[in-house]
Amino acid sequence: MRLVVKYAKQDRVKYISHLDLMRTLHRALRRAGIPVAFSQGYNPQPRVAFAPPLSVGMTSQGEYMDVMLTSGMSPQEFCQRMNGVLPQGIAMLKAVAIDESFPSLMSMIERALYRISLNTSGLPIEGVLKDFLSRSDITITKRGKKGERIVNIRPMIHRLEIVDRDEQKVIMEAMLSAGGRESLNPGQLVHLLLESAGVVEGSCCLPDIHRLDMFLRKGNRWITPLELGEDDGCGQADCGGYSL
Amino acid sequence: MDKSILDEILRQVTKPVRYMGNEYNMVEKDPSKVLIRFAFAFPDVYEVGMSHLGMKILYHLMNDREDTYCERVFAPWTDMEQLMREKGIPLFALESKDPIAEFDFVGFTLQYEMCYTNVINMLDLAGIPLRWWERNEHHPFVIAGGPCAYNVEPLADFFDLVVMGDGEEVINELLDAYRQWKIHGGRRQDFLVAAARIPGVYVPHFYSVEYNDDGTVRSIKPNREGIPAVIQKRVVKDLDKAYYPETMIVPYMDIVHDRVMLEVFRGCTRGCRFCQAGMIYRPVRERSVPRLMELAEKLINNTGYEELSLSSLSTSDYSDLENLVKQLMERFAPQKVSFSLPSLRIDSFARELVEEMIKVRKAGLTFAPEAGTQRLRDVINKGVTEEDLINSVRQAFELGWDTVKLYFMIGLPTETQEDLEGIADLARKVKSCYLDVTGGQRASRLRITVSVASFVPKPFTPFQWVAQDTVECMNQKIDFLKDKLRIKSVEFDWHDPRLSFLEAVFARGDRRLGEVLLRAWQMGCKFDSWAEHFKYDTWLKAFQDAGIDPGFYANRVRAKEEVLPWSHIDVGVTPSFLWREYQKALRGELTPDCRTRCWGCGITRLEGGLCQ
Ligand code: SF4
Numbered sequence: 001m002r003l004v005v006k007y008a009k010q011d012r013v014k015y016i017s018h019l020d021l022m023r024t025l026h027r028a029l030r031r032a033g034i035p036v037a038f039s040q041g042y043n044p045q046p047r048v049a050f051a052p053p054l055s056v057g058m059t060s061q062g063e064y065m066d067v068m069l070t071s072g073m074s075p076q077e078f079c080q081r082m083n084g085v086l087p088q089g090i091a092m093l094k095a096v097a098i099d100e101s102f103p104s105l106m107s108m109i110e111r112a113l114y115r116i117s118l119n120t121s122g123l124p125i126e127g128v129l130k131d132f133l134s135r136s137d138i139t140i141t142k143r144g145k146k147g148e149r150i151v152n153i154r155p156m157i158h159r160l161e162i163v164d165r166d167e168q169k170v171i172m173e174a175m176l177s178a179g180g181r182e183s184l185n186p187g188q189l190v191h192l193l194l195e196s197a198g199v200v201e202g203s204c205c206l207p208d209i210h211r212l213d214m215f216l217r218k219g220n221r222w223i224t225p226l227e228l229g230e231d232d233g234c235g236q237a238d239c240g241g242y243s244l
Numbered sequence: 245m246d247k248s249i250l251d252e253i254l255r256q257v258t259k260p261v262r263y264m265g266n267e268y269n270m271v272e273k274d275p276s277k278v279l280i281r282f283a284f285a286f287p288d289v290y291e292v293g294m295s296h297l298g299m300k301i302l303y304h305l306m307n308d309r310e311d312t313y314c315e316r317v318f319a320p321w322t323d324m325e326q327l328m329r330e331k332g333i334p335l336f337a338l339e340s341k342d343p344i345a346e347f348d349f350v351g352f353t354l355q356y357e358m359c360y361t362n363v364i365n366m367l368d369l370a371g372i373p374l375r376w377w378e379r380n381e382h383h384p385f386v387i388a389g390g391p392c393a394y395n396v397e398p399l400a401d402f403f404d405l406v407v408m409g410d411g412e413e414v415i416n417e418l419l420d421a422y423r424q425w426k427i428h429g430g431r432r433q434d435f436l437v438a439a440a441r442i443p444g445v446y447v448p449h450f451y452s453v454e455y456n457d458d459g460t461v462r463s464i465k466p467n468r469e470g471i472p473a474v475i476q477k478r479v480v481k482d483l484d485k486a487y488y489p490e491t492m493i494v495p496y497m498d499i500v501h502d503r504v505m506l507e508v509f510r511g512c513t514r515g516c517r518f519c520q521a522g523m524i525y526r527p528v529r530e531r532s533v534p535r536l537m538e539l540a541e542k543l544i545n546n547t548g549y550e551e552l553s554l555s556s557l558s559t560s561d562y563s564d565l566e567n568l569v570k571q572l573m574e575r576f577a578p579q580k581v582s583f584s585l586p587s588l589r590i591d592s593f594a595r596e597l598v599e600e601m602i603k604v605r606k607a608g609l610t611f612a613p614e615a616g617t618q619r620l621r622d623v624i625n626k627g628v629t630e631e632d633l634i635n636s637v638r639q640a641f642e643l644g645w646d647t648v649k650l651y652f653m654i655g656l657p658t659e660t661q662e663d664l665e666g667i668a669d670l671a672r673k674v675k676s677c678y679l680d681v682t683g684g685q686r687a688s689r690l691r692i693t694v695s696v697a698s699f700v701p702k703p704f705t706p707f708q709w710v711a712q713d714t715v716e717c718m719n720q721k722i723d724f725l726k727d728k729l730r731i732k733s734v735e736f737d738w739h740d741p742r743l744s745f746l747e748a749v750f751a752r753g754d755r756r757l758g759e760v761l762l763r764a765w766q767m768g769c770k771f772d773s774w775a776e777h778f779k780y781d782t783w784l785k786a787f788q789d790a791g792i793d794p795g796f797y798a799n800r801v802r803a804k805e806e807v808l809p810w811s812h813i814d815v816g817v818t819p820s821f822l823w824r825e826y827q828k829a830l831r832g833e834l835t836p837d838c839r840t841r842c843w844g845c846g847i848t849r850l851e852g853g854l855c856q
Binding site: 046085089 | 266267550
């Protein structure tokens with residue numbers, strides 16, 4: 001049986017790395033007595049896979065993991081048992097059973113939606129944003145295994161807009177590419193945005209970044225991984241109104 | 245503390261998880277509802293401190309008391325320290341994030357000598373006056389325990405009191421005494437006087453030390469009424485009945501020993517003459533298989549750990565090891581829990597056992613012959629022969645291992661060039677054994693690491709009287725070995741002799757070294773056991789400024805009559821036994837394992853009849 005589970009990583013655990021989080025969840029699965037399947041071989045590993053990782057320092061209400069079980073268990077029971085043995089700040093939100101033949105979350109997910117809260121006292125942020133988005137080329141240098149390469153990240157910003165503000169802060173939402181093929185880190189986006197306004201990122205304007213959800217393509221629609229679920233049709237709250 | 249300031253600095257440091265707390269099984273209490281707040285301080289970084297079994301035991305033991313809240317504090321790494329000092333954030337405990345200066349106790353565990361400057365630095369960062377006489381009613385009692393506490397003299401200025409021996413019982417007695425004192429009110433000294441009457445509790449400033457003209461100690465005597473002349477260490481008699489936690493904190497970050505630690509026994513019967521642990525943790529006390537199974541069950545269920553280690557000084561000596569491992573395998577292999585058996589002894593390396601282990605996971609292999617020739621191994625009473633070693637590695641190679649690590653010490657008493665050559669010979673023999681077993685097949689996969697540390701004579705061992713080699717001499721020996729160990733597939737690494745030298749100074753130091761520690765810290769020494777922070781020249785300057793010759797402590801032979809700075813401490817094993825062992829060492833005579841026969845080490849005087 002294969003479960004896709006949506007979970008939250010909150011403020012109290014925002015500094016733990018993806019590797020730490022994986023280890024923490026593996027151990028929670030054992031504490032909860034979940035019948036997790038293991039890989040074969042000398043060093044058997046639990047068959048748990050994850051959606052694209054969240055950067056250290058960010059919070060999220062839209063993380064996903066994909067757990068293979070050796071025997072059946074209702075998604076509700078899974079969440080209940082896990083929530084009884086998790087450290088504060090990590091919470092299972094919802095689980096669904098999905099068809100075992102689906103590819104990995106990592107390969108299916110293409111986009112992630114973030115809420116970015118930025119201290120911008122004195123910065124004409126609307127104008128900065130407009131100028132930034134009007135560029136057709138925003139290039140960065142990525143360092144990878146095959147050396148350096150120049151990447152245009154503009155096509156990876158699908159939406160970036162201000163949704164709320166007060167005297168000191170603006171709240172933006174950003175729909176960005178995420179996943180195995182191409183992805184843009186929202187932290188880097190903020191850095192580039194501020195840089196375009198001539199602001200050197202310092203402790204004055206460190207953003208709070210929160211992931212709201214992740215999406216994959218189904219036909220011509222964007223759905224969340226939960227909507228892959230067998231008994232969870234679209235049209236529910238999770239489906240959201242996020243357009244292409 | 246203001247959480248937003250903490251949040252701001254955590255964004256800027258490496259490994260913020262070190263300062264975050266909130267791990268699964270962390271104890272949360274309302275601080276206003278307890279009488280005693282205790283900060284358990286480990287003078288090194290989180291991932292080192294969190295690996296320490298003693299802390300796990302005492303943390304949960306103290307928190308099981310309703311009147312006490314025990315929290316943890318570690319040495320902040322230098323980037324964190326700098327930001328804390330800039331923003332005026334005092335050292336805080338991980339659980340509540342409250343400054344530890346407000347606590348009733350700050351208790352350090354002293355695991356190795358080179359953490360002493362970190363102790364001072366942590367007190368300073370906490371805003372607690374460094375020396376006992378500078379503290380008043382508003383300050384915590386600064387206390388210590390752990391193996392280095394047996395000769396705590398170099399730190400005597402900094403601690404209000406020190407606990408000797410197994411902590412499980414004495415810590416409760418100490419907290420009970422504190423409770424009385426806090427409820428009834430009184431002066432700081434009144435509590436110390438009451439505490440000093442608890443067996444195993446040492447208040448350094450209740451003792452006066454006098455010195456001879458040649459710099460040696462003349463006498464150590466209590467300077468007030470009702471204080472024992474000798475402090476005897478505490479011993480927990482029955483480990484099955486002793487407290488052991490049924491849960492452990494599960495860290496987020498990768499720590500040094502990230503697994504369930506099951507202490508199978510305490511003490512060691514081998515009697516290796518260089519080994520302080522083998523002497524100070526006597527006598528041997530085992531936990532029974534049923535009790536261990538019960539604990540393993542609870543600990544795995546409560547932590548979810550994927551690995552369990554059987555810990556002790558030499559786990560393969562556990563009297564019912566096969567049975568224990570079998571039961572553990574049967575119970576936990578279906579859950580994919582793996583096992584690691586540290587400090588596997590080459591002479592009791594049972595093939596059957598290894599085959600069982602390997603079913604679950606392939607672990608790394610280390611062997612510690614300690615010396616290169618049989619003669620020298622006899623001197624140090626390491627009852628292991630070359631044949632034992634070769635047999636063990638042969639079995640490992642047959643089972644598919646390709647890497648082994650061999651540990652040796654250099655500078656052992658009576659060592660000659662032949663003994664050093666013996667190290668290279670052994671490495672070569674291990675290599676040819678591998679080629680023999682594999683028929684030259686996977687030859688390129690073979691890796692033998694020869695790891696060498698300079699011998700550090702420790703108090704409460706038969707070698708407490710001997711001189712350590714000078715740094716120059718140890719460097720020459722290392723150069724000699726570098727040359728001899730130019731062998732394909734063999735790697736050579738060594739411990740910095742300058743560090744071993746300072747370890748030797750502080751291990752057998754007296755109270756006059758407090759001044760040196762303070763000066764070294766003032767000049768920036770901290771995290772000395774971390775190569776990137778070790779400032780040897782600064783240390784030498786600190787000795788010079790204090791007018792103290794470190795060679796007096798490290799490189800001098802002591803006479804039998806000399807009053808050693810720790811002679812008022814009774815660890816059970818008697819000085820006369822240690823001297824006898826020293827003389828036997830010089831004659832190259834063995835003292836076989838005392839499971840076969842009692843050698844009268846003296847431990848039976850404590851609590852009576854423990855070794856019967
Ligand atoms: S009393 Fe005898 S048996 Fe016990 S530790 Fe000492 S020498 Fe060994």
